[in-house]
Structures are given as C-alpha cells and as structure tokens.
Amino acid sequence: MEQQAFSRRRSFNRAGAISWLWKTLSGWPLPRLWRFASLVGALVYRFSKRERKVTDLNLAVVYPGLDASERRALAMQSMRHSTATMMELGYAWMAKPERIEAGIVEVYGREKLDGARAEGRGVIVLAPHFGNWEVLNFWLSSHFPFTAMYEPPKIAELEPIIRHGRERMGAQLVPTNPRGVAALLKALKRSEAIGILPDQEPDWGSGVFAPFYGRNAYTATLLPKLVARTQARVVTGVALRLPGRGFAIHFLDADERVYSEDEVTSASGVNASVEASIALDPAQYQWEYKRYRKVVEEQQGHPEANRFRLY
Template sequence: MATGKSRSSTLQARAIATLWRSLAGRRLSSLWRMARLVGPLVERLSRRERRVTRANLYEVYPSRSDAERRELSRQSLTHSTATMLELGFAWMGAPERVEAAILEVHGRELLDGARAEGRGVIVLAPHFGNWEVLNFWLSGHFPFTAMYEPPKLAPLDPIIRQGRERRGAHLVPTNPRGVAALLKALKRCEAVGILPDQEPSWGSGVFAPFFDRPAYTATLLPKLVARTEARVVTGVALRLPGKGFALHFLAADERVYAPDEATSATGVNASVEAAIALDPAQYQWEYKRYRKTPEEAEGRPDFKRFRLY
C-alpha cells in the first residue's frame, strides 16, 4: 500500500510533468516572456537563491559595483527560470522544432577532428544556458554517453530519462559502473558528457581555483584522459532570448591534460570560466559551488568562519 509520502511524491511528479507538457508546444519567445515575468519574482521572493547568487557574484566579480552585481543576479535568475520553463520544450517538444531552434553551431570541427583522429571526445557541459538543449543536439549527432543521477522526486525519473534518451543518448549511473561505461565509449571514439561544475563528494576531488577562490573539483577527468587519450572540449547552449540557441564548443584549457589531478582540475575550472565569459548572466550562480572549504578538509575546528554561505 502506498504511503502518504509516496502518494504526495506521485502527485507532485504528475503536476510537474503536466506543466512540462503544457509548455512543450509554446514558442521560445513566449517562454522567454514568462521567464522575464517570473525571474524577478524568484529573485525577490526566494531568499535562498538570491542569497547564494549574490554571494557567488560578490566572490567572482569583486571589482563590479553592488548595483552591477544586483542586476546580474536578477538576469541570472531570469535565465535559470527560462531553463526550467524550457525543459518541456527540450524533453517533449517535437524533435524537429528543437533542432530548428538551434540557430548556430560554433566549433563543431573540434568534435569532428578528434573523432577523425581516432579519439573519443569528453564534453565539459557546465550549468550554463540550456544544457538540455546541448544534450539533445549531441545525442542526435554523435554516439553520446552521459552520467545521470535520478532526481530526488523518484516518480519523475522515467519522464526525465525518456526526455534525455529520446535522441539516442546513453545514460549511465554516477558510480564505478558508470565510469567504466564512459571509458568504453571513449575507446570506441564516441562522445561523453561530464558536469565539470558539480561539487563531488569528499575523496572524489581536489581544491582548484575557480575565479581565484578554491573550489572542490572532481578528478574524474584526468583519469579518463590518461586511459583513453581523449580530447576535451567545453560545450554550451547559449540562449538567444526568445529566438533560439547558439551552440559553442570551445577547446579546453590545455592543463586539463596534465596527469597531476590538481593541475587538471585547475584547467577544468579555467575552461568553465571561458564558457561563462560568453555571457555571465546565463550561468547558474545559485549553485553552492564553494560549499566545501579547504579549512573543513583540514579538520580545522574554526572552519565555519570561512564559509561563504
């Protein structure tokens, strides 16, 4: 018999899925207008998102004025709102509509060139623009494997999985079995996707500078490169508000190929910074990227004094 909690989760999942389906057929111009209305409300009413976004922006852009950072915070939360509203479009919209919304593709030769050399391609896909549109394009144009962690709301899992896999993407778990699947895909000269800006669990990363502040960064990348000689690129789907998307594939910072994990992680973060520079407002600054601290890792009893959040 279903518990009250499971029934509640099922009802929440149905409501969210219904919203996604209702928005799937909307024009991007309509979704952007909605985001412009809702985003400022999120910035005003959601204390957590506003506080974390502003704290991050204070750290990474210290030379900007308070007014400039507040405006960038508002723009960032508007773009994050747009991404949420566009999920139905990316996962459930007619494939030909989603493909037609990708108006520009820059740097595809980096992917094609690597595969022509008999190498796999690791795509670093930060939380920038609409990364689901990026997944849609990659899985439609290349054999593509990506790690996937089921959502906390379990009934949404089959819906999200179907949306991400509908163009042929192969989703693998975030565990050793998933890592093995990534290695096999790279050895077949395929493309794999990695989230470079998601904070890993203790023991799975190192501290490396991200906008000159230490951020705990995953060390999966150098392990994959060392065993496959894959090429690394950064990929983002830049939003062209109300019109569509421009995909940008950028050569990763050369330090990502270093065998030293700290050096490689520094290259990963530099690669993410280069992507953010395309339009800082489109990065998801509400994520607690600096949650873990070196002081905490060292077991210092006073580490809480150094916490950003």
C-alpha cells in the same frame, strides 16, 4: 504506514503537477517562454531568499570589481535565465525533434568534435550549468554517439519522463558509479563523445581543491583518469540562450592543463575552462549553486571559520 502513504501520494501529486507543467510549456514558442521566465525569474529573485543569497554571495566572490547595483542587476538576470532553463525542460524533452533542431540557430566549433573522431580519438565534453544544458544534450545525442552519466531524480515518479527525454535521440545514460565510469571509457575507446558535469561538487574523496575565480572549489578528478587511459580530446560545450530566438551551441577548446596527469593541475584546467564558457554571457551561469560548499565544510571547527563562511 500512514505517513509513508501520505508521502507517496504527495510525491505522486508533485510529479503529476510538474509533468503537466512541462507538457504544457513544451508547446509554447520560445519567445513566449522567455517573456514568462523573465517575469517569474524576477519574482524568484525577490521572494526566494536562499537562491538570492547564494547568487549574491557567489557574484561577490567572482566579480569583486562590480558595485552592489551592478551585481544586483546581474543576479536578477541570472535568475531569469535559470528560471527559463527550468521552464524549457518540457521543450527540450517533449517537443518534436524538428522543432528543437530549428531552435538551434547556430553551432560553433563542431569541427573540434569531427576532427577528433577522424583521428580515432574520443571527445570529452565538459558541460557546465550554463544556458540550457538539456538542449546541448539533445544536439550532441542527435549528431554523435553520446554517453553521459545519470543520477535518478529525487522525485522517483519523474524518472521515466526525464530518462525518455534525455535518451530519445540516442544518448546512452549510465549510472554515477564504477560501472558507469567503465561505460564512459568504452565509449571513448570507440571514438565516441561523452558528457561530464565539470562544476558539480563530487563526494569527499572524489575530488581536489582547485581555484575557481581565484577561490578554491572542490573539483572532481574523473577527467585526468579518462584522458590518461584514452587520449581523448577535451572541449567545453554550452547551449547559449538567444532570448526569444533560440540557442547557439558553442564548443570551446579546453584549457591545456586538463591534459595533465596531476589531479590539481587538471582540475585547475577544468575550472578555467568553465570560466571561459561563462565569459560568453555571465548571466547564463547557474550562480545559485553552492560551488564553494566543500570549502566551508572543510573549515568547520577552525577558530576563524566564520571569517570565511559563504553559505
């Protein structure tokens, strides 16, 4: 009982400190946030062994043509952007809406969403971990009926803050279960927009292996099921950071393979669509995520598994 009480107090104290930080940083101007994130990100790269190792290994896989110094520079810049995203959460969730709207200085490809809805089709937005996806959520839910899946945070005390921040402009959050999938289908049939994380590894049984930068990555198969039942249009959406100035929203046509009924073909198209968005600025992708984890898990026990081990 005492241990449980201690754990609850520690969780509450962490939640309080994090929410205080978000609230404080929400009032900072974007140029100041970027300068601070650049300093902290360099320290994270230097002292956080886990994030540095995963980032370096991922970059070695996807950009084998870069030499060690080029990869190191890209990894450090990526860590700065990832740190900026974390520091901008308070801005995205708590700052006045008109201030965030003013910080979105450019929007490219909106006609792709408007055109689909004019045709009576829903829009599936593939939103990878690139730039600031919370700013993308803000913009989408400000301009369209928008539904996205939501998984509560590990620190339960933070859920009201996160949920309010994501829902305050009208977004509907649904659970990551069959009931949530049913809600996504209904939204698409109403010619609305929904958001999907295309680069988050699903649980075993909910995905297939498909190439991501030439190496198999376990990829969710929800998309072809949604497309087959709704004829929705698929686009990739990102909020590209313009350091010190704001953000540019980009909507890109998804790779045509995403419309295939074959799950591996569709997943290959999803990964190619993510690659196309990363090409806008590779440093803004969250390379510290273990995208190839399931490949390693599958190879456990294989006599040559260690030859292929990344993480």
